[in-house]
Amino acid sequence: MTTSTAAQSSASAPLLDLQALVVAVRRRRRVWGALALLGLLAGAAVAVLLPPRPAAVAKVLVAHKDDQPNDTGTLIRTDVELLSTTRIAEQALRSLDSGENPEDFMRDYRGTGLTNNLFRIDVTGDSDAEAVARAKALADAFVADHVRRMRESAEAEADSLLDQRDRMRKELAEVNKAIGDRAPDDDPGASASIESLYARRAELDSRIAEFDQRAAEARTGTPEVVAGTRIVDAPHAVEHSLPKAVGIDAAIGLALGLVLGLSLAAVGAVVADRPVLRRDIAANLGASVLA
Structure with missing residues (x-):
């Protein structure tokens, strides 16, 4: 029991x-x-x-030709990825007179998008002064590269528009010649053909003026992009509090x-x-x- x-x-x-x-x-x-x-x-x-290693930070404002209020951050993410390329690293190292390998240098910095037009550069170095110099070189290299790319893009767009305008001018010259070849006493039945030539000439005149305006706007918009792309927060060392x-x-x-x-x-x-x-x-x- x-x-x-x-x-x-x-x-x-x-x-x-x-x-x-x-x-x-x-x-x-x-x-x-x-x-x-x-x-x-x-x-x-x-x-x-x-x-932690001495570090520096800088902030860069980037203007884009295709900026839209509803942009989801695609453009600034592209800028951040471009910062992490050997081309930008090489330009920065060249300004620093450094023989460091670009791939090794790229491990010491990173970019972070903050808004659609603003990103931050974080850089480390052997000292605060070196980190600040690296941050400035990277920011300057990116701004110069961005401005160059925007100018090249605007020039290419303007040249393409002007090429189309020139082709239309050639066609306009042919239309004017066809109109001039018409004798005043031609067959009245050809009046419809003449009217179509006049209509085509008016259309070509309008489109030529449009392409001239678009080419001018493509070049005019570049200064705004250039002026809008700049360093807004100067490179400075990141304070490290030991306590x-x-x-x-x-x-x-x-x-x-x-x-x-x-x-x-x-x-x-x-x-x-x-x-x-x-x-x-x-x-x-x-x-x-x-x-």
Whole structure:
């Protein structure tokens, strides 16, 4: 009767008693407390012994010919990707009189789009002065490259429009010649043909004027793009606060050490209680398990 009652009592008890586990973890507070303290000290040591490299930042405003209010950021993302090209890196290194490999240099900086027309350049260097010089060289190289590309695009568009205008002028000359060849006493039945020639001449005159205007607008819009693309936040070093870094890293180390310590204490409590767990499992299964 006693054995049956004990078995029923064990079967009704949970396999893992959370209250007992909490008590066991509390008894091991020296373990997780020591690990939490160790994590705190390790985090503070990392902040002191492994400080971040000197860094600089600059902001560039970019004007686009195809700017639209509803743009989803495609243009500025393209600008950011263009910044991370060997062409921009080579131009920046050339202005710095540096023989560094462009691919290696590209690992030391990155661009981040902030708005549709504004992006930030983050650069690292061996010193604050070098980081600032690198940021300025990159910003200048990007602005010069962007202005050059916009001018080339505007010139190409204007040339294409003027080519179409010239072809229409040739056609207009042919139409004028055809009209001039008509004698005043020609067959009245040819009046419809003459009217179509006059209509075609009027259409060609209108389209030639339109292409002249569009070509002028293509070239006129370039100065606006040039003036709108510039450095708006001069390159400057990023201040590094050692106390702040120590506090943040120490807090992270404390949290990680505490989590690790509590986990180890919980696992240790469960493992130490293994014989009891085996008896509980046997009672729940109604079988005999040898300890």
